[in-house]
Amino acid sequence: xxxxxxxxxxxxxxxxxxxxxxxxxxxxxxxxxxxxxxxxxxxxxxxxxxxxxxxxxxxxxxxxxxxxxxxxxxxxxxxxxxxxxxxxxxxxxxxxxxxxxxxxxxxxxxxxxxxxxxxxxxxxxxxxxxxxxxxxxxxxxxxxxxxxxxxxxxxxxxxxxxxxxxxxxxxxxxxxxx
Numbered sequence: 001x002x003x004x005x006x007x008x009x010x011x012x013x014x015x016x017x018x019x020x021x022x023x024x025x026x027x028x029x030x031x032x033x034x035x036x037x038x039x040x041x042x043x044x045x046x047x048x049x050x051x052x053x054x055x056x057x058x059x060x061x062x063x064x065x066x067x068x069x070x071x072x073x074x075x076x077x078x079x080x081x082x083x084x085x086x087x088x089x090x091x092x093x094x095x096x097x098x099x100x101x102x103x104x105x106x107x108x109x110x111x112x113x114x115x116x117x118x119x120x121x122x123x124x125x126x127x128x129x130x131x132x133x134x135x136x137x138x139x140x141x142x143x144x145x146x147x148x149x150x151x152x153x154x155x156x157x158x159x160x161x162x163x164x165x166x167x168x169x170x171x172x173x174x175x176x177x178x
Contacts (some may be wrong), residue, residue, distance in 0.1 A: 091111035
């Protein structure tokens with residue numbers, strides 16, 4: 001059931017992006033490449049007598065499937081989860097020490113909106129994010145890229161043509177790209 005729910009969410013945001021004109025139809029071709037290995041792993045795990053009883057480190061990477069982990073942020077009197085920060089477009093979470101991330105996100109010539117959130121030092125630490133660093137996530141909460149600082153991100157030369165390559169991620173949980 002979890003596989004089906006994740007599959008439908010993955011397909012849903014990709015269809016929405018194509019229909020909104022934020023991405024080309026080629027984005028839909030990434031669905032099977034990303035989801036088939038996860039489904040195969042889950043079927044194999046379910047068929048084992050102790051399938052759900054694995055070491056936490058081994059199981060958690062597959063269970064999260066590369067998604068951003070939950071961490072509470074202090075937001076005035078309210079608490080907000082890192083998961084609740086993920087929007088319909090791309091989401092950039094930056095550490096507290098470099099205010100240039102907002103300008104960096106605005107300079108990207110993509111048609112996809114980018115929401116920028118500055119997280120506190122405790123949250124940055126929980127996400128293994130340097131204080132001046134940032135990470136970029138898709139609508140399904142899967143981490144796309146992370147950078148140690150704005151200058152490192154600027155040298156990558158991300159432009160509109162890089163979006164399709166940027167959106168495709170490895171299907172091996174825990175794989176991070178810099």
